[in-house]
Amino acid sequence: MQPLMIGSVALPHRAVFGPMAGFTDEPCRRLMAQHGAGYTVSEMVSSRALVYQDHKTIKLLKAEPNGAPYGVQLFGEVPEIMGQAAAAIEEYPFDFLDINMGCPAPKIVSGGAGSKLMLDPDLCGRIVEQVKAHTSRPVTVKMRKGWDADHVTAMECARACEQAGAAAIAVHARTREQMYTPGIDPEIIARVKEAVKVPVIGNGDIRSAEDAVEMVRRTGCDGVMIARAALGDPWLFERVNAALEGREAPPAPNLQARMNALRRQVEEMVQLKGEYTAMPQARAQAIHYMKGLRGAAELRRVCCQLEYLSDIDRLIETVFEQQRRAAEEEPPREIPFP
Secondary structure (H helix, E strand, O other): OOOEEEOOEEEOOOEEEOOOOOOOOHHHHHHHHHOOOOOEEOOOEEHHHHHOOOHHHHHHHOOOOOOOOEEEEEEOOOHHHHHHHHHHOOOOOOOEEEEEEOOOOHHHHOOOOHHHHHHOHHHHHHHHHHHHHOOOOOEEEEEEEEOOOOOOOHHHHHHHHHHHOOOEEEEEEEEOOOOOOOOOOHHHHHHHHHHOOOOEEEEOOOOOHHHHHHHHHHHOOOEEEEOHHHOOOOHHHHHHHHHHOOOOOOOOOOHHHHHHHHHHHHHHHHHHHOHHHHHHHHHHHHHHHOOOOOOHHHHHHHHOOOOOHHHHHHHHHHHHHHHHHHHHHOOOOOOOOO
């Protein structure tokens, strides 16, 4: 299988890790790349904050090489400011710039950015044009199906972005009105694929290797984007890559491997941010590692009490003890994962 090209950037695999505010920090991205994510993307970064040199925002960008191409995602609604933001970070090490046209959060769309841009395909094109003019890297776009059922504009927006120089387009197959439910509309990804010549990456509801294969089959998309389903389960990328590349499925990780990954991820978060900042964020990350375990509801409550790095070791001890007790009380069974 030929590598998927994003402009001049060759991806090692066709399953990529989607950005999520509050989750996809540097340790999380590194973990996903180590398990086969074709690329990773920063959390959303405000174009205005970059132009005004906000140091907290700039911290979100910095990343050590992790084995996969890395993109910085910008959001904003003013083409000129988006271009200035691209110029402001040209000195930083990253592989491509991604433009957010899909975030449904009220605080983002109320300012005209994120998925609100889907109401104006011409504006989408002008934003890409300005960003493209101020960076030497490939420019990609992440968008939604549209704003609502009366404004399904993904094809028009995708064509405008391609004409302005976008190197790839990721499509979350729901409107902003739908947020994250109900199920996605694969047909919209297929229609975007027909509308443009650049690579199209399908996004939404991929929770298994079978889901990824089915999305490619139904839509003809060039790659798949996985986000929330990979939290606590970076091995999902290994399974999806094997399925898409026609290889045998890898063995499932055992409980020790899962807990080792959790411990390493939280430790790196603390090293990067300090305990005070990292541990509240680690609670949400840890909860995802409890998927499929016996007594998961009780374990999630323990996750919510994490305060110090040492608490992670106590959580892991509780996990093993909980599984041991449950195994004694119940008939033997394999721990499903995820």
